[in-house]
């Protein structure tokens with residue numbers, strides 16, 4: 001039986017680890033927060049005494065941590081040895097956190113230099129997708145390692161795409177979320193413009209959702225209440241996908257735009273708008289709540 005160390009049992013990690021345990025894997029979880037370890041245990045995830053104790057016994061080490069610095073620190077260690085030193089040679093390191101492409105490549109290089117194998121496998125689908133086991137995985141790394149990880153990925157997700165070599169899973173994630181941030185703002189601006197022109201929300205929705213303005217930000221995450229009853233706008237902008245997470249992902253896009261020199265003006269504008277949105281109450285709201293900022297900042 002494949003043994004999986006699962007490090008990081010937060011909003012996403014706990015349900016993902018629980019799905020692996022339900023899927024017949026031998027899972028050993030760990031989080032720095034003892035309460036989260038207890039919640040995961042209650043959800044059926046056996047807990048190790050430390051991250052290294054979990055890694056020592058694992059065939060696959062999955063990390064689901066807040067940001068790149070946490071992944072690199074966990075791999076490298078500090079006063080204590082890191083996961084790379086604790087694991088047996090040849091262990092497959094699978095990082096599912098959303099981190100920068102260059103950080104993902106650095107993490108994979110460290111893993112390979114320590115005698116291991118590595119994949120980046122960020123996800124989309126949020127906490128609901130993690131709970132239902134319907135996450136989308138975007139994976140970067142060697143084909144043989146992708147094949148070895150696939151049974152575990154299938155226990156946690158519904159759509160699994162091998163995007164290419166190391167870092168390209170994170171590249172796909174950052175590009176997709178840049179499209180999402182830009183289109184959510186574009187849809188919100190169009191609704192506010194329509195309001196000013198006397199157009200009803202429903203009429204604009206009926207036209208745009210069947211015309212060339214059609215996109216996920218409109219037809220699933222419609223930023224006004226009414227046309228799509230399940231969109232967060234109908235529920236006081238309860239996330240959904242929180243503004244803080246969109247701001248984080250667009251911050252990664254900004255880093256990658258700077259690294260590559262791409263003339264991505266709309267991506268950078270979306271980044272600055274979401275950074276401002278997430279600096280206030282928008283951090284905890286669905287990111288479609290940016291429509292309220294657009295209304296407030298429109299001249300009377």
Ligand code: NAD
Nearest residue numbers: 008009010011012013031032064065066074097098126127
């Ligand atoms: P979270 O903050 O709820 O969970 C991260 C966990 O990692 C925390 O519980 C923290 O205590 C733990 N941790 C940090 N360093 C650790 C270490 N060295 N050892 C053990 N545990 C450690 O975050 P989350 O919402 O679960 O997101 C995790 C990752 O997934 C992030 O990179 C996020 O951007 C990405 N993501 C989140 C969502 C979402 O909807 N929440 C969706 C897609 C992607």
